[in-house]
Amino acid sequence: MATLRQQALGIVQARPRVKVTPPSPKISDFFGTNVFGTDQMKQSLAPSVFKKVMEAIDKGSKIDVQTAEEVASAVKTWALSKGVTHYTHWFQPLTGSTAEKHDSFFDAHAGLEKFKGSALVQQEPDASSFPNGGIRSTFEARGYTAWDPSSPIFIFDNTLCIPTIFVSYTGEALDYKTPLLKSLEAINEAAVQICQLFDRNVRKVTPSLGVEQEYFVIDKALFNARPDLVMAGRSVYGHNPARGQQLEDHYFGSIPTRVKDFMVDFEIEAHKLGIPVSTRHNEVAPGQFEVAPVFEEINKAVDHNQLLMDMMDKVAERHGLKVLFHEKPFAGVNGSGKHNNWSLITDTGVNLFQPSNSARENLQFLTFLVATIKAVYDNADLLRASIASAGNDFRLGANEAPPAIISVFLGETLTGVLDELEKNGNIKIEKGDNMYMKLGISKIPEIILDNTDRNRTSPFAFTGNKFEFRAVGSGSNCAGPMSTLNVIVAEALNTMAKDIEKEIEAGKEKKIAIVNVLRKYIKDSKKVRFEGDGYSEEWEKEAAKRGLSNLKATPEALDVYAAKATKEIFERHNVMNALELHARHEIQLENFIMKVQIEARVMGDLALNHVIPTAILYQNKVIQNANGLKGLGLDHSAAVETIKEVSKHVESLKSNVTAMIDARKKLNKEEDVVKRAKGYQKDVKEAYFDKIRYAVDKLELLVDDESWPLVKYREMLFIR
Ligand code: ADP
Ligand code: MG
Incomplete structure (x- = not known):
């Protein structure tokens, strides 16, 4: 009988193309x-109701019962007109994916x-089996979802989806969205306060x-046909293809036809959902691709990214394809990330990370730039923890980048500007002097946007008018790292505002006060800046000398969640309390x-079930052959040589697999979750994964191709 691998290869080559026709060329x-966005609401709600909803979106004010009833009624009419039969609260529990429980409109x-205002605003899903890290005891296992009006209601898969937060009965966050929304308040308050030093008109700042x-x-x-992909999302075996x-011929190359059809198809769905996807291209590894939307307000962007992943998965089905969001599905080629391009924008329309021609605005730009660098320097471990996952460990600090060392890349021009500002620390500014000229910050070339050096090896890079956090894993929910970034x-x-205030109180002019503080921060945080090759060994050494952390594995990267300073910073900004933090630590370890x-x-x-039996069957054939020759x-x-080699690898496999099972059994008795996680890292993963894989990959090369049961790398990466 043909192996599953052979059958699969037959199916792929016979697979017809799925033609996609957009609903309109425009x-x-x-x-x-x-x-059900702003336009829809404006059309279907009474002006007074519409105004209240907009206020709730802008200012976070509460929506009263009457308003909720009217919105619910309008939403229902709209949904029914589109043939929708069910509704659901759509939320982001700590599993990392999205959750929904559909209820019928039909009463x-x-x-x-029917669709009541109360059903729109709040629900109590029986959610006791979502991870909660001990927040909910069994007798109080209730969780609530509550409508987040700042993210639009949408229809997906014929169901009306209402974006919601998910909290416990006692109010603790059980999801990713709640801390994100709170972090928006924290950064808004802090940023507005600094903006006011430059422009009194700024009332709101949004990432x-x-x-x-x-x-x-x-x-x-x-x-x-690959049980490892099905079970773990990652191929645990497979010899490198020739x-x-x-050749680097895939990157930005012509997109394979079936994949292109898939892209067109999911882009249409994305656009219907209001997700502004705009860029598509091949990535570096064979079989790897990228999609990017135009940036949006962060809460919407996070929801859209979660929805996009979910939807891509569904659309792929129609094309006989499977999308892999794992950070490292294939060894030996690049892994996948999620570059988080982040900036701060004022309600007056200014991007605070946009250098300009105006000297005054540039000082504001530098203030935000330096504050961000300082934040990353002071809290590098928190940022590292925010992107820690078993999957991302195969990228960060593994063979290919970005490294687990958190550093900031600025590019030559800005490095020059900051160096000069620091160096000119002793320049005396007299009354009537043009301070900006003297300090060399009167003009930061506008072309900076086009000539920002592209250092692809940096985990946190300034790219012209935004920071790009590149170390985020491809499968993760961006809300985690983005909440952390907002908070730090x-x-x-x-802190900066306080320091500037002190300088002013000491009699310094405002501008000078700001510059003095900037200089200090530039000096203090210099160690985190790195312009070189982040993948290099020299950088690891250099970073160690500088005292920067290099936390390669998730369990140790998460230690920072138990630190007192972490609890304090999240509590100070009212984003997470000690219990919520502890719960997250535990959930991520688990x-x-x-x-x-x-x-x-x-x-x-x-x-045991695929590789060894296949190897032994093959070995028997070779034994027959040897006897015949003899x-x-x-x-x-x-x-005889082949027979010995097969034996050697089979024996190594058997003994290592057995030992690994024993190691797991021992660890499963460990009650302390931190110790158990660290044990799984060291005594299971580090101790056995490479050894076992080595033997299997060697056997793949020895055993005849026809009987090898697992789809090979060359087939997974190149046949479609
Ligand atoms: P690349 O980094 O690959 O060169 P782009 O510079 O075009 O790509 O931008 C990548 C992403 O950054 C896009 O999603 C784009 O919308 C987003 N982006 C651009 N400007 C900003 C900004 N000010 N704030 C946040 N994201 C931005
Ligand atoms: Mg980019």
């Missing part, structure tokens, strides 16, 4: 048609479709986010353990 004709008692999303695409049949990414920058801005455990099990199962009096040394 995107504007269907953009946002599945969204059997009344015999008609913007544009997420470049990387992903792999492989044929569904090939995916299904050709990988060394808020902290730096607040998640890490489960991921490693699943991978270890898949490795064991595949080795009987004929011919040289059979090559055959």
Whole structure:
């Protein structure tokens, strides 16, 4: 009988192309048609109701019962007109994906479709099995979802989806959205306070986010024939193909037809959902691609990214494809990340990270730039923790970048500006002097945007008018790292405001006060700035000398969540309390353990059930051959050599798999979750994964191709 691998390869080559026809050649004709957005609300709500909803969005004010009723009624009418039958509160529990529980509009008692304001505003899903890190005891297992009007209601898969937060009965956040929304208040307050030093008109500052999303695409049949991909999202075995990414012919190359059809299809769905996707291209690794939207207000951007991933998964199904969001599905080629392009924008329309021609605005720009650098320097470990996951460990600090060392890249021009500002620390500024000229900050070339050096190896790079946090894992929810970034920058801005105030109180003119503080911060945070090759060994050494952390594995990267300073900073900004922080620490550790455990099990199962039996069957054939040759009096040394090699690898496999199972058994008895996670890292993953993989990958090269059961790398990466 043909192996699953052979059957799969047959299916792929016979797979017909799925033609996609957009509803209209013009995107504007269907953009946002599945969204109950501002336009929809304006059309369908009474002006007074519309005003109240807009206020709730802008100022976070509460929506009263009457308003909720009117919105619910309008939403229902709109949804029914589009053939929608069910609604759901759509939320982002700490599993990392999104959750929904559909309820029908149809009320059997009344015999008609109903949707009450109360159902819009709040629900109590039976959510006791979502991770809660001990927040909810079993007797109080209730969780609530509550409408977040700042993210628009949408229709997905014929269901009306209402974006909500998810909290426990006692008010603790059980999701990603709640801390994100709170972090927006923190950064708003801190940033407005600094803006006011420059422009009294600024009333609100909002972070913007544009997420470049990387992903792999492989044929569904090939995916299904790899139990490791199905179970763990990652191939645990597979010898490097003869050709990988060394030709660099895939990057920005012509997009393979089936993938292109898939892209067109999911882009249409994205546009209907109001997700402004605009860029598509091949990425570095074969089979790897990227999609990027135009940036949006951060809460919307995060929701859109979550929705996009979910939707891509569904659309791929129609094309017989599978999307992989794992950070490292294939060893030996690049992994996938999610570049988080982040900036701060005022209600007066100024991007605070945009250098300009005006000297005064430039001082404001430098203030925010330096505060962010300082924030990253002071809280590098928190940023590192915010992106820690079992999957991302295969990227960060593994063979290819970005490294687990958090550093900031600025580019030559800005480095020059900051160096000069620091160096000119002793320049005396007299009354009537042009301070900006004297300090060399009167003009930061506008071309900076076009000539920002592209250092792709930096985990946190300034790219012209925004910072780009590149170390975020491709599968993660951006809300985690973005809440952390908002909080630490808020902290730096607040400290800065106090320091400037002190200088002013000491009699310094405002401008001078600001510059003095900037100089100090530039000096203090200099160690975190790095312009060189982040992938290099020299950088690891240099970073160690500088005292920068290099936390390669998730369990140790998460230690910072237990630190007193972490609790203080999150509490000070009213983003998370000690209990919520502790819960997250525990959930992430558990998640890490489960991921490693699943991978270890898949490795064991595949080795014992697929690889060893296949190797032994093949070995028997070679034994027959050796005996035959021997009987004929011919040289059979090559055959004997192969027999020995197969034996060697099979034995190594058997003993390592057995030892790994024992190590797991021992660790599973460990009650302390921190110790258990660290044990899984060291005594399971580090101790056995590479060894076991080595033996399997060697056997793949020895055993005849026809009987090898696992789809090979060259097939997964190149056949579609
Ligand atoms: P690349 O980094 O690959 O060169 P771009 O510079 O075009 O790509 O931008 C990548 C992402 O950054 C896009 O999603 C884009 O909308 C977003 N972006 C651009 N400007 C900003 C900004 N001021 N704030 C946040 N995101 C931004
Ligand atoms: Mg980029």
